[in-house]
Amino acid sequence: MNREAAVNREAAVDRKSATASKSAVAEKEAEKKKCWSRLPVVIVMALISCFLWGSAFPCIKIGYSLFDIASGEPASQILFAGIRFTLAGLMVILIGSLQQKKLLHPKKEMIAPIVGLSFLQTSGQYFFFYIGLAHASGVSSSIIEGANVFFTILVAAWIFRTERLSANKILGCLAGFAGVLLIQLPAGDHASLGFHLLGEGFVLISTILAAFSSSYIKKCAQRENPVAISGYQFLVGGIVLMAGGIIADGRLQVHPAGILLLLYMAFISAAAYTIWSMLLAANPVSRISVYGFFNPVIGVLLSALLLGESNQAFSIRGILALLLVCLGIILVNRSTEKKRQESVLS
16 A cells, blocks of 8 residues: 555656656747747848848859859759758758757658648749849849839738738838839830840749748747748758759759858858747737848849849839838838737736
8 A cells, every 4th residue: 555655656656757858948938939929039130131132143153154054044043042941941950950969851741731832832832933033134023023012911901811001001012012012013115125024023922932932930839939840941952843843854064162151051041941930939920020021122232233234223213113022121110019019907
């Protein structure tokens, strides 16, 4: 009898210890999310991500030149993208494993959602983006990508039902799209409309896929470590792109400078998307997506400096287009902040 009572006491102690351990982990995760939702942290980390993403526009075009990839070689463009994201996935998994002191891997029940995300974001989004960017200017692509914030808000409101549309958000979307259209208007009496399906059209499709990805990442991050999500969706998506490029007979001319550029671009993805995923996990989608305003600004400026597109970047149309995109995001941001304040007061 005494032995049975002792066993019961030990079992009760073990249950209590396990409960305390789970509680400590939950508190740690809650504190981590609280940290990532603080305004100074959100601003700094979002700006870091946006600078990295903005630098990707000219870097991809420079990479095409360094690896001798012509605009009419989609197989080589896809192979280039696949290598970049495979390396990015390996970087994220390695860093996450070192941080945890064990191999970083997703939960079994999250394998299928992560594979789905990889096809939506890495394989799907960047299939269109890399081909589109080869047929469009870096400036135009940067501003079209700026529409991502508006698509993200619309998808969150209409598809995932995690956001509500307001008058300011609608006006912001209209202003932003006006900016996107303005940069595509023909210049001169005999110029043709600056929009082609294989160029700007593909970049626009990639932007729509990115909007779906943001809401889906938010959903997945409620059940899985955002670092694991980023690492494995990059790895799977990168391998798919790389395999597709190889099967389609894609080729890269290897240059030392190109390898360094490729490693930097892999770092862009590894760092920027991991940071963005952690921000999405701890904040409303609209609160984070508005910082995407800096993507077209940085992309335009870096394209002007590195690609010699200053005429388009600093033309009256280019400046007006950026101002409209900025106005749209300010309106959306005001609406989001007002909603947050009302929530706090209530």
